Structures are given as C-alpha cells and as structure tokens.
Amino acid sequence: MSRVYNFSAGPAVLPEEVLKEAAEEMLDYRGCGMSVMEMSHRSKMFDNIIKEAEQDLRDLMNIPDNYKVLFLQGGAYTQFAAVPMNLMKNKKAAYIITGQWAKKAWKEAQNYGEAIAVASSEDKTFSYIPDCSDLDIPEDADYVYICENNTIYGTKFKKLPNTKGHILVADVSSCFLSEPIDVTKYGVIYGGVQKNIGPAGVAIVIVREDLITDDVLPGTPTMLKWKTQADNDSLFNTPPCYGIYICGKVFKWLKKQGGLAAMKEINEKKAKILYDFLDQSKLFKGTVVKEDRSLMNVPFVTGDEELDAKFVAEAKKQGFENIKGHRTVGGMRASIYNAMPIEGVEKLVEFMKKFEAENLK
Numbered sequence: 001m002s003r004v005y006n007f008s009a010g011p012a013v014l015p016e017e018v019l020k021e022a023a024e025e026m027l028d029y030r031g032c033g034m035s036v037m038e039m040s041h042r043s044k045m046f047d048n049i050i051k052e053a054e055q056d057l058r059d060l061m062n063i064p065d066n067y068k069v070l071f072l073q074g075g076a077y078t079q080f081a082a083v084p085m086n087l088m089k090n091k092k093a094a095y096i097i098t099g100q101w102a103k104k105a106w107k108e109a110q111n112y113g114e115a116i117a118v119a120s121s122e123d124k125t126f127s128y129i130p131d132c133s134d135l136d137i138p139e140d141a142d143y144v145y146i147c148e149n150n151t152i153y154g155t156k157f158k159k160l161p162n163t164k165g166h167i168l169v170a171d172v173s174s175c176f177l178s179e180p181i182d183v184t185k186y187g188v189i190y191g192g193v194q195k196n197i198g199p200a201g202v203a204i205v206i207v208r209e210d211l212i213t214d215d216v217l218p219g220t221p222t223m224l225k226w227k228t229q230a231d232n233d234s235l236f237n238t239p240p241c242y243g244i245y246i247c248g249k250v251f252k253w254l255k256k257q258g259g260l261a262a263m264k265e266i267n268e269k270k271a272k273i274l275y276d277f278l279d280q281s282k283l284f285k286g287t288v289v290k291e292d293r294s295l296m297n298v299p300f301v302t303g304d305e306e307l308d309a310k311f312v313a314e315a316k317k318q319g320f321e322n323i324k325g326h327r328t329v330g331g332m333r334a335s336i337y338n339a340m341p342i343e344g345v346e347k348l349v350e351f352m353k354k355f356e357a358e359n360l361k
C-alpha cells in the first residue's frame, strides 16, 4: 500500500489514523457484529455515535448551549436554499460576493426574495476580500451572508464584516475547524464536511436557537426546515450515518492534536512554508493579495499554461495528486487542509524548487 499526498480541494484528505480505525471497525463495530453502515439509526449504538460526535464538536468549537448542531444531507448547496427559506422573513438579504460559492448562494437566494449584492471582488477575479467595514446594508435585511473561505480563489475573511446588527450567516465549508472562531458572532455557520472534516454526504449546520422557528417561507420542504431537524436531533429521517461516524472520529483526532488553537498553529506553519516559497520564487506566484490569503487553499501559477500543465503532470508522477487549479481559474491549487501532514507541504515545495531550477528560462 502506498498513499499519495492528496491536495484535492474536496472531497479531500482525511487523517490516516481515522481511516485505519474505521477499517478495523468495518466488519464488527465494537462487538455488535455489524458495521456502522448496517445498523439502525434508531439503535442505541448509533445514538451514542451521533451524541458523542455532537458533544466533541461542541467542545472543539466552544458552541454555546443556545445553538443547535444539525447533521444533514444535501451538502452545502442545499443550505443555499435552506438559508433564505428559514430566514427571509422580510424577503430581503445582503450577500457579499467573494467567489463562485458566494455567487451561487446569492443566485439561489434570488429564488426566494430580494438578495442584494452589497460588496463584490469580482472586478479582480475574486483575488481579494472587499472592505466590509461600512457596507450599505438595508435596515430590513434578514441577514448578511458570507462565504468565509473561498475554496476556488484562495481568499479568506480575516475579519468578519460589520453587519450593523444583522444576523451573520457563513458558509465555512473549506475552513471548518481549521482555527478557533467565536460562534456567538454568527447566527448560522454551515458547511459540507468533505473539505476539512469527513466524507461527502454530510452538511453540518450550527444555528442560534431563536432563528429556528415555524415561521419559514411558504412551501419550504419539511426536510429543509431547520425546526424539523432540530426537534428531531437530526434523526427526522435516516441521516448519513456512516459519514457522521467518520466525522466523529475526526473530531476525536482534532481533540488529540490539541484542539483548534493547536490546529491553527500547525495550519499557519504549513501555509507559511508554501507562501514563503511562492513569494521568492522566480517561476511560481500566488494569485491573491497577501492580506487575504487562505490557510487552506493556495492557488498559484507560472504564468504559462503549458508550463502549468507540465508541472501538474510531473507532480502527479511524484505522488502529488489533485494539484491542478479549478477549471475556471487554471494554474495550480494546493489544498492543505487539517489532515495534510506538514511533510506533504515540505515535499511539495522541494519538488517545486527542483521544477523551477529545471524550467526557469
């Protein structure tokens, strides 16, 4: 068996320890004679799994008691609709457009009410985060929406926008659990887990309790109503059981690493290795402004498409997988999520140095 360094933006690398443990428990989970995939979601066994996962997540993120944690299906994308359906009482919301995911969420919200783009960085291909200290947010907007880490472009909000008292909703898919955050600053935090937590098929939604009501837009499907899910502890219908089980293992792994403060330190160290190299390289360069650089997704280019393609091909031969940039951006992107070991980044930079020496004209 040999494992590659997987720089995929998602589904992405998971901790090897977690995969091994899951493999060991595959046929017989803790003496019950079946795998977690085969057990009833109403069983005592599974009840323990989901309760423990929730508690560990609460510990890691320091989630206050007045927030609910929901484990749902449908990925992040389903929440693009669920957010307006559950929150648009005045049928108005403010969106900050910092990339394709924010734009898709904004477009989706337009199906349900007036979704206003109050800021955008599209003028410079989303290579920066706009100044959000004094935005023109309508008084009666139901919420302000951000995509906190822009997976495709590699930018991140280092400071949350001034929402002027409005509820903040954040898609944190690609920075989930990468560093400590203050949950109380948000009304809703959500994301698909396949970037930084677990297998595709689970979305985690953390919602302040007072935002979970029966007062949703008419026609909201039962499954998309947060109240349905909250009242039933994410067990209204069959949840993505196996995915939740793996997420739970990743939460335990994160606790063992020292929690989110420790992860932040490691993630900063990892990202610095790559960014420091990019900043002095004569061949490669990063594509976003320094102040807004993501710790998780690092896009870079040589400026020559053919050379980019050559780099991607040679990298693959050396065991660096999925380093090709997003199809809409080109170039390269290294996603260095929590589970990417520091050696992966060190070896990538070593390889980039070698490639540079061989290809610099």
Ligand SMILES: *Cc1c(COP(=O)(O)O)cnc(C)c1O
Binding pocket: 010, 074, 075, 076, 077, 078, 101, 147, 149, 150, 151, 171, 172, 173, 174, 192, 193, 195
């Ligand atoms: C990947 C991604 C999504 C889409 O997630 P799905 O679970 O595939 O719906 C949404 N937002 C961000 C920031 C992402 O990185």
